[in-house]
Amino acid sequence: MGLDIRIPIGLMFTILGLLLTSYGVITGSNEMYPRHSLGININLWWGLATLAFGVIMLLFGRRRTSANKPAARSPEGRAVEEMEHRKGLEH
């Protein structure tokens, strides 16, 4: 319906990922990492993972928008239409 949900999801996780990553960089030597997360800079690493997820979602969302053309405009689309016509699947 109207809005492709992958765009807002992608956007949110990209922003959260960037935020966490940069916070991880700034606080790199902070004593909270040995105290909480076994010495791992979890903000940095999981921030990067979150960022990657966000970017992938954005790419998927973008891809659909650009591929969302009338079927007859592309060879694959025409092939699918022909197949549907043969099988009588049109409505």
Added chain:
Amino acid sequence: MQPQWIDYTIIIIYFIFVLGIGFLLKNYMKTSTDFFLSGRSIPAWITGLAFISANLGAQEVIGMGASGAKYGIATSHFYWVGAVPAMLFVGIFMMPFYYGSRARSVPEYLKLRFDEKTRGLNAISFAVMTVFSSGVSMYAMGKLLQLLLGWDFNFSIIISALIVLAYTFLGGLTSAIYNEVLQFFLIVIGFIPLVFLGLMDVGGWDGLQAKLATESVARGYAPGALTDSWRFMGSAGANPMGVEWFGLVMGLGFVLSFGYWCTDFLVVQRAMAAESMTSARRTPLIAAFPKMVFPFLVILPGMLAISVGSTTSQSNPVAVVRSNAADLSNVPTQGIIPAKIDEATGKPVLSKDGKYQFDYDLAIPKMLEKYFPAGMLGLGLCALLASFMSGMAGNTTAFNTVWTYDIYQSYLNRGASDQHYLWMGRMATVFGLAVSIAAAYVAKQFNNIMDVLQLVFAFVNAPLFATFMLGMFWKRATGHGAFFGLLGGTLAAAVHHGLTLPAGSGAGVKGGFLGPVVHIYPSEMAQNFWTAIFAWTTCFVITILISLLTRPRPEEELKGLVYSLTPKLKDEGLSWYQKPALLALVVIVLLVLLNLIFW
């Protein structure tokens, strides 16, 4: 737990996106079908993720973590036995009737299949249950946030209710579904590092097994009782759940699980919003994949919480907010889970034999506190808030639809314009949430009233699946049969509960309120499973008997509503990964493997 500015920033960003989605969808809500059913236009992967996210309320997340700490890996039965098989069944066998009949709600299907009184009974009990359960979980969340973060109880409830109100009011079911998908990812991304860090800390699965073996022996069970899911199900006394395999499989795996996943409008509504019949059928199947691995995200943290040592200064949150608390420095913890403290006296709660009780509901919050530094803590809290809000939004959208279509349009105001029902849906969103908030305050004042209500709801829900099963697969079942079967089943549940008790409890909400106690169950869970079994069987038998004595509806009217009178669906022209039967097969294979691995 002391959140920093960074944590609050993350939470605020999340709130902005949740509200933004509602605003962006506002202009698409043109008809009541858009508002209540998303115009039946949502792709399967979205409805599928929303299907489990709506069920993934805060009580589910907190409760499954608590059960992980209490019962160990056997908690996975709630997923691998008590959810996934029923999800496959509703997708493969029941969705053709729900979606194909064009019913707009589950009660409406009952009206099409049986009669008006069966629909009315189901619609009214569902509407009442939904708003009250929503209130109960609101209360639980408000209390938890107060305990953990020191947030004001009123503030937590009002702010989260207002946000849910705003986005469901504006964007209807679509907004709720889209946000459930967002919340799904947030919960997954927020919890993975928690499990990862916890497992690393205890030395992987082997380390966890070793730690839990000690704990298990300390509690008086065999060493593997917390890490093997089936091995100790032979007798109720050998496993911490206190249930035996038959009660588990029939009570949880069949009656309760099928009753919930196959008939509860809260989840079925997500599938009804799908863009096509195959998408509707694939909705629960797609949901089954993440559902299968969720035990690792929500149960493992609970098991880890009782195995890891408390290295940081662990304060008891109840003790901190109570100024009258006694000196608690000598009270033991179980892993990082603190002993249960009586809120009124500030003293530890002891069991009958003088042992300390533990506050297992704090398992997941304590894990967040231990392993997440500022930054990640914000993400973890977001995941908790997300689970709370997705549950609340699920209840709200299910309530406003049943209220508008099955109560308002059917009994109060027939034949008004579509715009009027759209308006009524929005109003129902407002007063549904208002009643839920009121219920949360009632729960705060009188905890027992809510316990009694939830017990009554359990009685109403227990027999439901018998009615639907007979309705969909036996064309002879009649409206009178269904109606009196449901009443009889509910009554049977109440009578069974009233005549039995779980071990170690006195008569009251726990059972035995009818006087003579006929049977004592080893645990409350075993008692609940058997209550469900009795209710289902009674409903099944009464429905058949009365159906045989009453006049069936002509077969012509039942086309598309009953299995034997509906043309079989063909899955031609779909790629292999889109075929419901094949998806279900993949799920079954994975399910068997998981059960064998953790046997």
